[in-house]
Amino acid sequence: MAILIDSPIWPAHGTVFAHLVSTTSLAELHGFAAAAGIPERAFDEDHYDVPERRHAELVGLGALEVTGRDLARKLIASGLRVPARERAKALDLPLRQRWSRLMPAREDLGRELLDRWSEPHRRYHTRAHLFAVLTALETIADGDASSAPVPRAVVLAAWYHDAVYSAGGAPGQDEEDSARLAEHRLSAAGLGDAEVGEVARLVRLTAAHAPDAHDVAGQLVCDADLEVLGRDPHGYRRYAARVREEYAHVPEDAFRAGRAAVLEQLLGLDPLFHTPAARQLWLARARENMAAELARLRP
Secondary structure, eight states: OOEEEOOSOEEETTEEEEEEEESSOHHHHHHHHHHHTOOGGGEETTEEEEEGGGHHHHHHTTOEEOOHHHHHHHHHHHTOOOOGGGOGGGGHHHHHHHHHHHOTTOHHHHHHHHHHTTOTTOSSSSHHHHHHHHHHHHHHHHHOTTOOOOOHHHHHHHHHTTSSOOSSSSTTHHHHHHHHHHHHHHHHTTOOHHHHHHHHHHHHHTTTTOOOTTOHHHHHHHHHHTGGGGSOHHHHHHHHHHHHHHTTTSOHHHHHHHHHHHHHHHHTOSSSOOSHHHIIIIIHHHHHHHHHHHHHHOO
16 A cells, blocks of 8 residues: 655645545545545545544554655656646636637636536546647647747637537537537627637537648647647546546446547547647657557457
């Protein structure tokens, strides 16, 4: 067992808290917490917040007391540390600020979108994914010295591309429903037909990630949506685990078969990434990550 706990020095809600983590797996952490009677609501992405009054008890149950610095260092080394950019709860303000710059007169649309991206059944397709796609668009644009500023329709497509997410419908249905939502909301907001149509077209492209060779806007959206495939191995494993959580209702054998089919489809895309910047940044690692996951899925 590799359960660690730091000193209770973190103030909140009229008491002080310690952090409880595992450097082996979240399954081990959840198992220890359940056995100790720690409520699920105390879990925060990669640790449990536990009040000072329970600290000695948890040490007695086998948690190893370490300093806060050592706990953070060991958690990072284990690959289980969730960085700030992946913490959906921490991204409300940055995302609201981005929306305000994009459509300052329509804060209501931004609030609706953020509510949708925060639905409780989401585990991967959360505000963190939205933030990652928006950031990836900027990264791709910055990496291409010849590129123009990212068009507003492209950014709006990022905001709307998983605005509807059911985790279980027919293939392509969520993208279609998201595109229709964009058409309805943006038309009502007064955007021109051409821009609304372009946003909806780009959202629909994320179903197959296969834009035409000369579709610059489509390439931007599709590459940004698939940025997660090219993260470091720890980040990719967190992504894969969250996808599994979204499909917790699917039996293991069926999930493995379906997930393997998705990976094979992605590995078969040629090109997988379309923009030069995305290929340089993410292609090699993406193929390594997917091949490794596929090997884990197969008996």
